[in-house]
Amino acid sequence: MxxxxxxxLFWLSRYVERAENMARLMEMxxxxxxxxxxxxxxxxxxxxxLSASGCASGYDPDAPLRQEEVANFLIFNRDxxxxxxxxxxxxRANARAMRTAITADMWExxxxxxxxLRRPSMHNLAKNELPEFIDWVKKQGALFRGATDxxxxxxxxxxxxxxxxxxxxxxxxxxxxxxKYYVLLPETSMVGDGVDNYQWTTVLRAxxxxxxxxxxxxxxxxxxxxxxFLILNPFSPRSLAHCAEQITQHLERLARHYGQRHxxxxxxxxTYSLLTQSEMDEIFSTGLHEFLSDFQVRNRALxxxxxxxxxxxxx
Amino acid sequence: xFNEMRVNDQVRExxxxxxxxxxxxxxxxxxxxxxxxxxxxxxxxxTFAVYGEGxxxxxxxxxxxxxxxxxxxxxxxxxxxxxxxxxxxxxxLYDVYHNGEIIKAGIVPADLVFRNDAFExxxxxxxxxxxxxxxxxxxDIVRTGPDDFYVLEDNCRTPSGxxxxxENREIMMRMFPDLFRNLRxxxxxxxxxxxxxxxxxxxxxxxDREPNIVVLTPGAMNSAYYEHSFLxxxxxxxxxxxxxxxxxxDRVYMRTTRGPARVDVIYRRxxxxxxxxxxxxxxxxxxxxxxxxxxxxxxxxxxxAPGAGVADDKAVYTYVPDMIRFYLGQExxxxxxxxWKCSKPDDLQYVLExxxxxxxxxxxxxxxxxxxxxxxxxxxxxxAYAKRIQADPGDFIAQPTLSLSACPTFVESGIAPRxxxxxxxxxxxxxxxxxxxxxxxxxxCEGSLVVNSSQGGGxxxxxxMSD
Numbered sequence: 001m002x003x004x005x006x007x008x009l010f011w012l013s014r015y016v017e018r019a020e021n022m023a024r025l026m027e028m029x030x031x032x033x034x035x036x037x038x039x040x041x042x043x044x045x046x047x048x049x050l051s052a053s054g055c056a057s058g059y060d061p062d063a064p065l066r067q068e069e070v071a072n073f074l075i076f077n078r079d080x081x082x083x084x085x086x087x088x089x090x091x092r093a094n095a096r097a098m099r100t101a102i103t104a105d106m107w108e109x110x111x112x113x114x115x116x117l118r119r120p121s122m123h124n125l126a127k128n129e130l131p132e133f134i135d136w137v138k139k140q141g142a143l144f145r146g147a148t149d150x151x152x153x154x155x156x157x158x159x160x161x162x163x164x165x166x167x168x169x170x171x172x173x174x175x176x177x178x179x180k181y182y183v184l185l186p187e188t189s190m191v192g193d194g195v196d197n198y199q200w201t202t203v204l205r206a207x208x209x210x211x212x213x214x215x216x217x218x219x220x221x222x223x224x225x226x227x228x229f230l231i232l233n234p235f236s237p238r239s240l241a242h243c244a245e246q247i248t249q250h251l252e253r254l255a256r257h258y259g260q261r262h263x264x265x266x267x268x269x270x271t272y273s274l275l276t277q278s279e280m281d282e283i284f285s286t287g288l289h290e291f292l293s294d295f296q297v298r299n300r301a302l303x304x305x306x307x308x309x310x311x312x313x314x315x
Numbered sequence: 316x317f318n319e320m321r322v323n324d325q326v327r328e329x330x331x332x333x334x335x336x337x338x339x340x341x342x343x344x345x346x347x348x349x350x351x352x353x354x355x356x357x358x359x360x361x362t363f364a365v366y367g368e369g370x371x372x373x374x375x376x377x378x379x380x381x382x383x384x385x386x387x388x389x390x391x392x393x394x395x396x397x398x399x400x401x402x403x404x405x406x407x408l409y410d411v412y413h414n415g416e417i418i419k420a421g422i423v424p425a426d427l428v429f430r431n432d433a434f435e436x437x438x439x440x441x442x443x444x445x446x447x448x449x450x451x452x453x454x455d456i457v458r459t460g461p462d463d464f465y466v467l468e469d470n471c472r473t474p475s476g477x478x479x480x481x482e483n484r485e486i487m488m489r490m491f492p493d494l495f496r497n498l499r500x501x502x503x504x505x506x507x508x509x510x511x512x513x514x515x516x517x518x519x520x521x522x523d524r525e526p527n528i529v530v531l532t533p534g535a536m537n538s539a540y541y542e543h544s545f546l547x548x549x550x551x552x553x554x555x556x557x558x559x560x561x562x563x564x565d566r567v568y569m570r571t572t573r574g575p576a577r578v579d580v581i582y583r584r585x586x587x588x589x590x591x592x593x594x595x596x597x598x599x600x601x602x603x604x605x606x607x608x609x610x611x612x613x614x615x616x617x618x619x620a621p622g623a624g625v626a627d628d629k630a631v632y633t634y635v636p637d638m639i640r641f642y643l644g645q646e647x648x649x650x651x652x653x654x655w656k657c658s659k660p661d662d663l664q665y666v667l668e669x670x671x672x673x674x675x676x677x678x679x680x681x682x683x684x685x686x687x688x689x690x691x692x693x694x695x696x697x698x699a700y701a702k703r704i705q706a707d708p709g710d711f712i713a714q715p716t717l718s719l720s721a722c723p724t725f726v727e728s729g730i731a732p733r734x735x736x737x738x739x740x741x742x743x744x745x746x747x748x749x750x751x752x753x754x755x756x757x758x759x760c761e762g763s764l765v766v767n768s769s770q771g772g773g774x775x776x777x778x779x780m781s782d
Contacts, residue, residue: 003559
C-alpha cells in the first residue's frame, strides 16, 4: 500500500477518535459542573476539561472558563486544531485524498457528519443542548467504526486504521486520568471523600465505562479500582492495557503480512509488557502523574516509529 | 432546431417507450425521482470543482433525469466514425514525431505543427508502446438533424467525463428499473475493464511481468479528482500523486509501506507541462523528476503519451478529414464543422465581418472559456473580441453557429428542450475499443449553446438501443 495512503488512514482514524474523545471530555465537564466544587473551589471544571483536551494553549487567556466559551472552543473553533469540527474536516480531507482505500459506507459516515457540522444552524448550541450534541458526536464515531468494521478489507489498511484509533485512544485515556489526578486534586487534598468519589466516577463516565466498571469489580468506586480499570485492566475497552494489546496485535499482523519487523515492534511490546507487569500500588506509590507522563511519551514515540518504519513522515 | 424527442409533434421512435412511461407516471413521480437522484449524487460525493470561481469546491454537476437516446443504427455510424478518427489522430501523432510525411506531402502546414505550443520536441523519435500516443480519445459530437452529425473537437489528452457516463447510468438504473428491464439498452459498465485492458496492452519495452499500473492525479483539489479516484477504484489500481513516485536507476517506483514498488504504466491525469520538472516546467511540484528519461529508455509507459496534445489543437482539427484520407485511405464518416482559420487573411476578413453570426474560439483554449458566441453577444463584446483577434489572428478559429439539436430537460418551468452535445470515449491500445454510450452534456440555460460543465452545463445519461 502507498505510504501516503497508510499515513492518511492512520490519521483519519486518529481524528475521528479525537473528536469522540473531545465529546467525552465535555460530557465529563458538564457532569462535574452539576456538583458542588471540590478542593479549593476556585478550580473550574471547564478549566480541567480544557487542560485535559491538550489544546489549552490556543485558548484566549482573557476568555472566561465557562461552558459556553470552552465548549464553543472545543467544538467549533477553526483555529483550534483539535476542535471537533476540525477533526472531522481533516478526517474527511484525508478520506477524500484516498477514496479508493476506504469503502463507500465509511465515506458516507464521515461525509454526512461533516455536512451536518458545517450547517450554520448547528453552531448556535444552547447550553442545555450540549449533552444531545455530545451524543451525536459519539454516534458519528460509532457509525464510522461500525462502517469500518463491517465493510473494509482486513488488509494492511485495516491495521493502520486500528493503530490510529488505539494510539489516539490511549493518549486520551492517559490525559483524562492525568487531569483528574493532577489538576483537580491538589496534593494536599484528601482522596476518598464524597465529592472526590463523584469526580472519579465522572472520569468513568467520560470513558463511557461506568456500567462496565460495575460488572468487573462488583464493588464500590475507589480511585484505586477506577485507575486500575482505566490503566491496567485488559478487559476495559479504553484502558491503556487494552490499547497497547490492540496496537501490538495489529503491528504483529503487519509484520506477518509484510514479512518485515521494525523497531516499532520492539517499542510496542515493551510498552505492553510494562502495562501487563505493573501493579496499581506500585504506580500510586511512585506517582500516578509520573507514570502517565511516561506513558504519553512512550505513546508519542510509538506513533513516530510507525510513521518512520512504514515510510510516512510525521504529521 | 432539431428536437431529438419530437418532430412535428410525433414522438421519434427511440423515445417512444420513455414518453409512454413519463405519461403513465406523471410529472410528480418524475419530480420525486429527480430529488432522489440529487440526494444520491451528493451522498456518493460526485462533484465537480470549477477553477477560479471560488465558492463550493465540491459543487454538484447538475444531472438531468431525462435520458438522451440513440438508435442502434445511429450508433453504428458514430461508432465507426469515432474509431476512424481515433486511428487517424494516432497515425498523425506518430508521423509528426517521426518522418512528418503528412507535412512533406504538403497536406498539413509545417508551422502549424512545429511551432505549435503543444508540439513536444522532447519526444521526437521516441516510439511509445504500440506507437500509440492518445489512448483515450474523447470526440465531441453535435447533431443538427436526423442524419447530421458534426465533430466539434477532439480531445487527445486524457479527456474527462467518463465517470459521469458510468455513475449516471448507475443512478438511472436505480431510478427506472422497469424501463431497463423492458427496453434493450446497451450496457456501459465494461468501460473500466476495457480501460484496464488497454493500459495493460501498452506495457513498456523493459517490462517483463504483469505491468503495475497507476493513475496519477494532481490531487484532491483538482476539479476531476472524483473521476481519478473512481477510475482507479474501478480498475483496482493505485491512485498516486507525484510525491508518491520517484525515479531510481532508469525505473519509476512508488513509495509503499513495504518500501519501493516498481511502476510500469502511468495513466496520468496531469498535463505534459507538469509531469517532469527536469524536462518541462521546473516549478512543477506535481510531477516526477526524471520521469521523461525513464520514458525515453522504455522503462515506463505514459498514457496519454507526452506530446499527444498537438493533435487536438483547434487549428489542427481542421485537417483531421485530410488525415483520415492520408493515413487510412478512407473517406471521413463524421463531418467536421466548417472552420475559418483566422491565420489566413481571407478567412480573417470574413470572420471580422461576420462576428455577429459566428462562434469564435481560441485555438488552444478549452473548457468553453474565452470564446465568443456571436448571436448571443453584444456589439461591444464583438468589438472587444475583434481587437483580440487582430492582435494575434493565428490564435483564433471561427465556425458557423450550428443549430444544435435539443433534448427535453428538467428546468424551473417544467420540461423544456435544451441543447445537447455528446462525447464518446474511444480506447486505443492493442485494439480500438468504444463503449456503446458516452457523456451527453446539456446547456441548461434557454437558448445557450455552451454545454461545458465549468460553465454551468449539466449531464444526461445516454442510451444506445440495441437491435
